[in-house]
Amino acid sequence: MNELHDAVPARDVALEDIEIDLFVRALKLRYGYDFSQYAPASLKRRVLQLAHTQDAATVSALTARLLHEPDLLQGVLAGLSVPVSEMFRDPEVFRTLRERVFPVLASYPQINIWQAGCAHGQEVYSLAILLEEAGLYERTQIYATDFNEKALSHAQEGIYPSKEARLWSRNYLAAGGSHSLADYYSARYEYIKLDQRLRRNVIFANHNLVTDDVFCEAHLVLCRNVLIYFSDPLQDRTLALFRDSLVRGGFLCLGTRESLDFAPSAVDFTPLDAALRIYRLGARASGRD
Numbered sequence: 001m002n003e004l005h006d007a008v009p010a011r012d013v014a015l016e017d018i019e020i021d022l023f024v025r026a027l028k029l030r031y032g033y034d035f036s037q038y039a040p041a042s043l044k045r046r047v048l049q050l051a052h053t054q055d056a057a058t059v060s061a062l063t064a065r066l067l068h069e070p071d072l073l074q075g076v077l078a079g080l081s082v083p084v085s086e087m088f089r090d091p092e093v094f095r096t097l098r099e100r101v102f103p104v105l106a107s108y109p110q111i112n113i114w115q116a117g118c119a120h121g122q123e124v125y126s127l128a129i130l131l132e133e134a135g136l137y138e139r140t141q142i143y144a145t146d147f148n149e150k151a152l153s154h155a156q157e158g159i160y161p162s163k164e165a166r167l168w169s170r171n172y173l174a175a176g177g178s179h180s181l182a183d184y185y186s187a188r189y190e191y192i193k194l195d196q197r198l199r200r201n202v203i204f205a206n207h208n209l210v211t212d213d214v215f216c217e218a219h220l221v222l223c224r225n226v227l228i229y230f231s232d233p234l235q236d237r238t239l240a241l242f243r244d245s246l247v248r249g250g251f252l253c254l255g256t257r258e259s260l261d262f263a264p265s266a267v268d269f270t271p272l273d274a275a276l277r278i279y280r281l282g283a284r285a286s287g288r289d
């Protein structure tokens with residue numbers, strides 16, 4: 001009895017893993033999106049959740065639909081991405097950018113910032129506000145990228161539930177904001193809309209960190225809470241991409257739960273603030289001048 005009881009769930013789990021493997025292959029072969037190097041546990045959670053929300057009885061049923069219904073693709077990509085964010089998330093990171101990174105960026109006549117994995121755009125608007133307050137925004141170009149088209153459209157609209165505003169205002173002040181966050185949005189019913197003038201120097205673009213190449217020549221790359229979803233080799237590949245995008249002496253800012261420590265590409269970076277995951281590309285590295 002016990003043997004049978006133990007055996008059934010084990011077989012179920014293995015079957016699910018086979019189905020997920022086939023789903024990932026189908027997505028890659030049919031549409032070119034490669035999730036094979038994402039961290040398996042969180043990927044599995046999201047695929048199962050997706051099957052549930054799409055009313056598919058099994059992951060195999062979802063795979064069959066995905067193969068035959070191209071219209072499902074954007075919904076599937078949105079379901080596999082986790083576009084969770086907030087304005088001035090980890091305020092001390094933004095405070096440090098403002099106090100220690102911006103003064104260096106100020107020495108460049110033109111500043112390029114690549115915000116990879118921008119989700120719904122909260123960090124893009126946060127950066128734009130801080131750059132505006134530092135008097136640097138006029139000569140800054142922000143490239144905000146993500147592979148999730150739905151998230152990118154949302155980011156461009158800059159509309160968020162007003163219930164978020166209280167936390168974001170606190171974050172903004174903790175990040176050293178010099179006004180009131182309310183100066184940068186208009187409130188209507190249950191929503192706030194960020195001042196669209198903040199978008200004037202932002203280019204939103206679809207870019208996949210797994211399959212696409214260097215995106216721009218950057219003085220600062222901000223990629224927070226994206227690498228946590230990747231396996232170690234994929235994290236290393238992505239870090240090499242950032243290194244190759246950065247000018248010599250450029251800055252890299254990762255999420256506070258992410259690390260460079262294990263990655264061969266990390267040798268090129270020195271910590272500006274290791275706890276806040278802000279690094280600088282060293283003088284000996286192979287980045288651009």
Ligand SMILES: C[S@@+](CC[C@H](N)C(=O)[O-])C[C@H]1O[C@@H](n2cnc3c(N)ncnc32)[C@H](O)[C@@H]1O
Binds near residue numbers: 116123147207209229
């Ligand atoms: C948790 S959000 C991070 C948002 C924001 N950077 C932050 O820290 O608040 C992760 C984002 O990474 C994006 N992402 C995941 N894999 C990606 C890939 N291969 N290429 C580009 N973006 C990716 C997801 O679509 C999602 O919007």
